[in-house]
Amino acid sequence: MAKISFNKTAAPVADAPAPAKSPAKSPAKVTKIKEKVPTPDPDVEIETETTVAEAPAPTTTAVARRQPSAPPATSSGGAFGDNDSEIDFSEINLPKINLVQKVGGLSEQFEPGEIVLNKELVLPQPMRFAVVGMSKTQYVERVQGGEMGNLFNSVEEVVEAGGTVIYAKAQEADIPWYQRMKRALILIEKHDDVEDEDSFPYEHDGKKYAIAIWTMKGTAFTNAAKALLTARKIGCLKSGYLATYWNATTSIQQFGKNFAAVPAVKSDGKTTEEFRAFAAEVFNGQSDE
Numbered sequence: 378m379a380k381i382s383f384n385k386t387a388a389p390v391a392d393a394p395a396p397a398k399s400p401a402k403s404p405a406k407v408t409k410i411k412e413k414v415p416t417p418d419p420d421v422e423i424e425t426e427t428t429v430a431e432a433p434a435p436t437t438t439a440v441a442r443r444q445p446s447a448p449p450a451t452s453s454g455g456a457f458g459d460n461d462s463e464i465d466f467s468e469i470n471l472p473k474i475n476l477v478q479k480v481g482g483l484s485e486q487f488e489p490g491e492i493v494l495n496k497e498l499v500l501p502q503p504m505r506f507a508v509v510g511m512s513k514t515q516y517v518e519r520v521q522g523g524e525m526g527n528l529f530n531s532v533e534e535v536v537e538a539g540g541t542v543i544y545a546k547a548q549e550a551d552i553p554w555y556q557r558m559k560r561a562l563i564l565i566e567k568h569d570d571v572e573d574e575d576s577f578p579y580e581h582d583g584k585k586y587a588i589a590i591w592t593m594k595g596t597a598f599t600n601a602a603k604a605l606l607t608a609r610k611i612g613c614l615k616s617g618y619l620a621t622y623w624n625a626t627t628s629i630q631q632f633g634k635n636f637a638a639v640p641a642v643k644s645d646g647k648t649t650e651e652f653r654a655f656a657a658e659v660f661n662g663q664s665d666e
Contacts, residue, residue: 466660471590473496473589475496476493478637491627492504495589500565505568505624506622506623508619512562515558517555559594600639623645628641
């Protein structure tokens with residue numbers, strides 16, 4: 378039988394084309410394979426030898442993996458302290474001044490005309506105080522019993538809500554009547570007859586003081602707030618609310634068939650520079666002129 382031998386080299390077998398620039402590779406492994414291939418003539422067979430170059434194993438590049446960082450420690454709110462300077466005035470309930478009327482909840486505990494601190498302590502009259510600051514004017518709905526109705530910051534808001542600040546118009550059109558309202562932030566000097574020391578925690582020049590908010594609407598706005606505002610604008614408080622001490626008293630007055638406790642305020646001498654510095658330290662910029 379005739380025997381014909383052919384030698385051929387097969388192309389390397391690779392997983393993928395090599396990149397243009399690649400790291401150094403290991404030498405290719407060469408293998409020679411001999412096989413007999415039949416032909417149409419049974420007496421002739423072809424013996425072929427194929428040289429196969431196996432693709433080198435791909436080079437493995439070690440990649441450094443960044444371990445995830447530990448989660449931040451959960452805060453427990455920080456250290457606990459006992460520093461009252463870290464407590465803002467907006468975070469506390471300030472004591473309030475109330476004038477007892479003939480109607481309302483306070484009339485069941487106190488006498489009409491009394492001035493009460495924080496709904497607990499009757500203050501002897503005159504009540505001596507100094508004004509630290511006044512709020513902006515607001516408008517409060519007049520309701521029976523002296524309770525607080527709807528509250529708005531402008532006349533436009535009152536009108537949009539269907540009310541008015543004019544009493545005659547409210548009566549004629551039978552719509553809600555809104556009154557002007559001011560809040561005064563004050564320092565009250567402790568009277569010698571008051572035994573409650575805890576309600577007056579601040580001390581200056583041998584005298585003790587309490588902080589309070591005095592809300593003035595209705596006759597309190599007319600007789601107290603207006604007097605303070607006038608003094609601030611063109612009078613003894615021209616240099617600032619803290620320039621003068623004030624005395625507050627009340628009287629029962631008749632309005633038609635009704636009676637009301639009406640306050641009156643009167644200036645009571647200039648404050649000292651030391652007192653004003655003391656007040657500034659107490660409130661630490663909390664005044665609102």
